Amino acid sequence: MVNGAAANEGGRAASLEVMLAGIRLKNPVLVASGTFGYGREYAGWYDLNRLGGIMVKGTTLHPRQGNPSPRLVETPSGILNAVGLQNPGVDALIDGHLPFLRRFELAVIANIAGESVEEYAEVAAKLDREEGVSALEVNISCPNVRGGGLAFGTDPATAAEVIRAVKRHTRLPVIAKLSPNVTDIVAIARSVEEAGADAISLINTLVGMAIDIRARKPILGNIMGGLSGPAVRPVAVRMVWQVAQAVKVPVIGMGGIMTAEDALEFIMAGATAVAVGTANLVNPRAALEVIDGLGAFMNEQGIGDITELIGAALPEHIGRSWEGYDDY
Amino acid sequence: MVNGAAANEGGRAASLEVMLAGIRLKNPVLVASGTFGYGREYAGWYDLNRLGGIMVKGTTLHPRQGNPSPRLVETPSGILNAVGLQNPGVDALIDGHLPFLRRFELAVIANIAGESVEEYAEVAAKLDREEGVSALEVNISCPNVRGGGLAFGTDPATAAEVIRAVKRHTRLPVIAKLSPNVTDIVAIARSVEEAGADAISLINTLVGMAIDIRARKPILGNIMGGLSGPAVRPVAVRMVWQVAQAVKVPVIGMGGIMTAEDALEFIMAGATAVAVGTANLVNPRAALEVIDGLGAFMNEQGIGDITELIGAALPEHIGRSWEGYDDY
Amino acid sequence: MPFQCEARVSENRPLDAGVHLLGLEAPEIAASARPGQFVHIRCSGGEDFRDPLLRRPISIHDVDGAAGRVLLMVRGAGRGTRWLNALAPGSTVNLLGPLGRGFDRMGGSGAGAGREDAFRVEATRAGASRADATGAVAPLVFVAGGGIGVAPLVFLARRLVASGSRVEAFVGARDAETLLGLEAFSSLDMLVHIATDDGSMGYHGNVVELMEKTLATPGRWPARLYACGPRAMLGRIRRSAALGGISCQVSLEERMGCGVGACLGCACRGKEGPLRVCADGPVFWMEELSW
Amino acid sequence: MPFQCEARVSENRPLDAGVHLLGLEAPEIAASARPGQFVHIRCSGGEDFRDPLLRRPISIHDVDGAAGRVLLMVRGAGRGTRWLNALAPGSTVNLLGPLGRGFDRMGGSGAGAGREDAFRVEATRAGASRADATGAVAPLVFVAGGGIGVAPLVFLARRLVASGSRVEAFVGARDAETLLGLEAFSSLDMLVHIATDDGSMGYHGNVVELMEKTLATPGRWPARLYACGPRAMLGRIRRSAALGGISCQVSLEERMGCGVGACLGCACRGKEGPLRVCADGPVFWMEELSW
Ligand SMILES: Cc1cc2nc3c(=O)[nH]c(=O)nc-3n(C[C@H](O)[C@H](O)[C@H](O)COP(=O)(O)OP(=O)(O)OC[C@H]3O[C@@H](n4cnc5c(N)ncnc54)[C@H](O)[C@@H]3O)c2cc1C
Ligand SMILES: Cc1cc2nc3c(=O)[nH]c(=O)nc-3n(C[C@H](O)[C@H](O)[C@H](O)COP(=O)(O)OP(=O)(O)OC[C@H]3O[C@@H](n4cnc5c(N)ncnc54)[C@H](O)[C@@H]3O)c2cc1C
Ligand SMILES: Cc1cc2nc3c(=O)[nH]c(=O)nc-3n(C[C@H](O)[C@H](O)[C@H](O)COP(=O)(O)O)c2cc1C
Ligand SMILES: Cc1cc2nc3c(=O)[nH]c(=O)nc-3n(C[C@H](O)[C@H](O)[C@H](O)COP(=O)(O)O)c2cc1C
C-alpha cells in the first residue's frame, strides 16, 4: 500500500490520485506550511515520497528572525503560535532547501509572504525560475503594514491585488491561502478566483490570545497568535463547504486534521486535497496515517477512486442548502 | 465563603462585587444564555443565589420550535449547537419563568432575538414593563432574513440600528451581544456603543460544521451550527482584549470558560463580568466553582477587590500594544 | 433530586462483542434510581482535560442497592464508551444521575404513580391482567430490546417482577454473539424470547416480527409493552402496538449536552412540539411522539 | 535517528515534593540516548483525545541499557506532568526520542566527538586536567543543577565518570525536601555539594554562590561546567563561568511544539539569531546564546 494505491476488497487498488490546478498528486495529502519545516526534519521518520506534497515554511524576500519567545501556547485541543514568519529568505530556500527536496517525488509547494504587493511579486519571480517547485501558495494573512492592522487577506480587493501581482510574475500554479478571520469568506474566495488564483487553500489560523494570569500579561511574545489544531476544525470544514460551492477552482482544506476521518470531512465538504498541519507536531507520522486511513476507508466503503468523494456533502448531493444563521 | 465574599489571608473578605451598566452584581460570574435554561433546571444542583446573574435562553416574540435533530455535535474541546432558538416566546417567559426567577437574588438578564428590527423592539417593550428583569441582552447574531445570510451582528450599521430600536423601547440597561464571525470586531463594538449600548457581551458562537463521513452529509439538522466551549476561548479572549481597549462601556466576556483561571483571563483582558456557558453542560457546578476559584485566587494573590484585576493585561498596564497580524 | 459524584469502578467485566458490564459505587444514585433513568458520564483522561468534552448518557442497567452500586452495560461505540470500557477497577468516573423520566412501571410508586394508576384501569379494561396461580391479578408485560437497547430493560424487568407482574422479554441481536441480557433475564425467572438476524440463536429474523407472532397466540396479549432499541425497531414496535391497541413506552436516544433539560440540544419530535429526550424522556409514551 | 514508541511504564516511584521517578520500557531510545537529550511525551487520556494536544519534553534522567529502560524524573508542574506522574505501572505512553543535541561529554564519542576533541585541547590549555591517583589525566568537571534541573545531570555524570572524568555535583533547591538526585550522585561515588535556600540542608544560600566559593579553593578549577536549572540560576552561572574562563554548557527549557526542529516554536536568542531549543539544543555552549 504505497504511493497512493490501497488494495481494494476486490483486490483492485483504490486510487488516491487527484489533479490539483494541473499538478498530479499521487494522493491528496499535503503537509501544511510552517508545520513541517523543509521536510528535512521529518525525513528521519519516514519516506517523504509517500506524501502527496509538502508546503514549505512561509518564505519572504529577506531573512526574518521571527518573534520573541514564547512563540507557542497550548490551548484546549489547539495551539496558538506566533513564530513571526521566521525564515532564511527566498534565496536560502532556493540554495539551501530546494536541492534537498528535489530528491523526492512529491509536489513541492512554496508558501510565500510579503509586507507589500511588490515583495510578494519579487519572491514569486525568484521562485518561478527554480526547478522542483510545483506551485506557489500565497499567504495573504500576514500584515499589510506592520501596525496598520489591515491584513491582505481580510479585504477582497487587496487579496485580489496580491494574487494578480503574483500571477504576473510566475507561470506556476498559484494557490491563494485565505484567512478565516473574516465576515465573508466566500467574497474573498470569489475575489481571488477572479484575480486568477488556480486554487484556494484554507484555513489559515484564527487570531487568538492567552493570558498568564499570575504574570498578568499575554503569554505570547507577540501578544496574539494564530489558533490551529483540532479546535478549529469545525470552522475550517464550514468554510471549505461554503467556498467549494462558490468557486470553480479546486480547494485545499486544512485546519485540525489529525486522522483520515478528519480529512474525509474536508474532502466531502469539497476539498480536492487536504493538508495536515499542527498534527505533525503531535504525531510525526500523522500525514502517513491519514494516507493509509483514506485507503482503508475506501476499501471499507468499496470506493475505487477518491475523486468520487470530493464534495459528497455539498448541497448538490445532499439535496438541500443552508438557509441562514439560525444556529441556536 | 458565600455571596461573593472570600476570606482573605489577613482575614478580610475579598470583594467580588462589580458594577455592570448600573447593575450591582455580587460577583462577576453569570451563566450564558441558552446553556442554563431558565435557572429551574439547575436549581436542584445548588443555590442559584450564589450566582452573579443568569442570562436566560434567547427569547423571541412568538414561540419557536427550533431546528430538527441532531442539534448538537461534540467537536474537539467544543460543541456545535444548532438548537434554532427554540423558545416559548416572550409572553411565556414573562408568565412562566420570571415569577420563578424573582424568588432569587441575582441579576436576571433577558436575552432577546428577532427576525426584524421591529420584532426586537417589540420584545424589548414587553419586557420593559416586567419586574425582576435587570437588563436586556440583545443577541444580534441571528438571521436578518432567513436565507438572506446577512446577520445583524456582522454589519456595524445594522447592529447599531437594532440597538437603537431596542433602546427606544426600554429603560433597562441594554447589552449588545456580538458575533465573533466578523473581520473587525472593534468596528462593530464601537458602532453599538455609539448606538447607546450600555454594555457589550462577547463572544457568541463561531459558525462551524461537522460531517458524518459514512452518511456523507452534515451531521446537524441545520447543517451549520455555533461552535462554543474551551476550543474557542483563545479567540474570545483576544476579542475581549481588543474591544475593552476600544470602548468605554463594560464588557462581559465569555467563550469556553470552565474554571476560575479561564475567567481570570477574560477579566484581565478587560471584562467586567464573565459568563459560563458550555461548561454548565459538562459540570452543573461549573459557575459555582468559578466563583469559589476567583475568591481563592484573590486570597492567594492578596487582592482585596476584584475590580483591581479588570483589564490588568491591557496595553496601558503591560506597556505595549499589539503591532499587527504577524502571527507566524 | 439528581446527584453528582465521583464513582469508584468496582468491576469491569467484558461480555461479547465489545460490550462491558461496569459496576460503579454510587450509593445515592443506586438508592434513588428508577428503571429507564440514566447516568451522564464524564469520559476524559483528567479533570482538566477538555476533550472529549461532553458527558455520555448511559442507561442504568441494574442497581444493587445494598452494595450502593449502579450497573451499566456499555457498548464500546466510540471514543467515550471505549475509554469507559477500558477503566480498571479502582479508578473513578464522574457521574450525574439519576437523570430523566424512567419507565412508568406497573404497580410501582413514586413520581410516575399517577400515570401508573391510570394505567392500571386501562390494563384492566383491556382484559390484559389475569389471575396467576394464587388467584391474584398479575398483569402480563412485554419488554423488547434490540442490541444494546436491552440495557435498561433488566432493571425494569426486575422491578416489574418484584411488583407482581408476569414479564416476558423479547431480545434481538445480529447474532448469538451479540445477544445481551439473557443471563440477567433468566435469573429473574421469566420467559425470554430470542431472535437473531442470522438465525444463529432463537428465531431467525427480527425481534419485533417474533413478538408479533407471539401476540397472535391466544392469551398472550400484554397489558403493556416497553421497548428500547434502534429507531427502525421502535418504529416497527410502534406500528404493532398501535394496531393491537397495546399501551407502549419506548426509550429514545439522542445526542445530549446537559442531560438535565437546560440546553435543548436533545430534542425529539413530540406531537405538540419538540420534547427533550433527557428531561421529558428518555422514556416516552408512544402517543407523545410524532414519527 | 529518533524513534516513536509506545512505552510501558515499568515503575513509578514518588519522591518528595510532587516529583516522580518513572521507568519506561523503550529499548531503542535507551540504547541510543546521550546525556542531555530528551523524550517528547504525549500526555492524554486516549489516542483520539485531543486535549492536552502537545507533547511534553522531559530530559532523559538516566538509562538502563540492559533492561531497555529510560528513567525520567518528572515534577508535576501542570496537567500533563501530573497526568504522567499518575500513570500506573503497566500502562503505556507514547514517546518520541531521543531528541535534541545533548551535552558534549569529555572523552565521549558519537555525534559531538568533533567538538569534544576541540574541548580536550582547550581543557589542557586551561591546565584543568590533572593527574589522578594512577597518574592518568582525569579532567575535573562540575555539574550544577537547581531544582528539577538536576534531572539530566545524573545520566551525564554517570557517563562522565565512566569515561574517566572526576565529577563534582552542585545541587541546589528550596529546602531539604525538594533536593533531588543526591542518591543517584552518591551512588556514582562523587563529591556532592548541597545548597538550600532555607539552609535546611548543606550550604545556606544559592547553589551558584556555593560553586563560586568552591572555585576560590585552589586546585578546584574545573575544565568544564554543565548546568541546568531556572533561567536566573543559569544567568548567574554564565557570569561566573565567563569571569573564570570556564567552558560551560547549559540546558535550556522552552515551550515546544514538534520537538524535532520543524515548527520554530521553541526559539531562544542565539548570538547569530534565533536558535531552536529542541534541535539546536536543549544544550548550548554558553557562547552560542545571547542573554
Ligand atoms: C438515554 C440514553 C441511554 C443510553 N444508554 C446506553 C447504554 O445503556 N449502553 C450503551 O452502550 N449505550 C447507551 N446509550 C448510547 C451511548 O450514549 C452512546 O453510545 C455514547 O454516547 C457514544 O459515545 P462515544 O464517545 O463512545 O461515541 P462517539 O461517536 O465518539 O460520540 C460522539 C458524540 O455523539 C454522541 N453519541 C454518539 N452516539 C450516540 C447515541 N447512540 N446516543 C446518544 N449520543 C450519542 C456522544 O455522546 C458524543 O457526544 C444511551 C444513549 C442515551 C441517549
Ligand atoms: C528540554 C526540556 C527538558 C525538560 N526536562 C524536564 C525533566 O526532566 N523533568 C521535569 O519535570 N520537567 C522537565 N522539563 C519541563 C517540562 O517539560 C514541563 O514542566 C512540562 O512541559 C509542563 O507541562 P504540564 O502539562 O505539566 O504543565 P502546563 O503548564 O499545563 O503546560 C502547558 C504548556 O506549556 C508547556 N510548558 C510549561 N512549562 C514548561 C517548561 N518549563 N518547559 C517547557 N514547556 C513548558 C507545556 O509543555 C505545555 O505545552 C523539561 C523541559 C524542556 C524544554
Ligand atoms: C507553527 C505554525 C507555523 C505556521 N506557519 C505558517 C506559514 O509560514 N505560512 C502559512 O501560510 N501558514 C502557516 N501556518 C498555518 C498552517 O499552515 C495551517 O494553515 C493552520 O495551522 C491550520 O491547519 P492545522 O490546524 O492543521 O495546523 C502555521 C501554523 C503553525 C501551527
Ligand atoms: C446550547 C447553546 C445554546 C445557546 N443559546 C443562545 C441563545 O439563545 N442566545 C444567545 O445569545 N446565545 C446563545 N448561546 C451562546 C452562548 O450564550 C455563549 O455566547 C457561547 O456559547 C460562548 O460561550 P461558551 O463557550 O462558554 O459556551 C448558546 C450556546 C449554546 C452552547
Ligand code: FES
Ligand atoms: S441534553 Fe440538554 S436539554 Fe437535553
Ligand code: FES
Ligand atoms: S519545538 Fe518545533 S522547532 Fe523546536
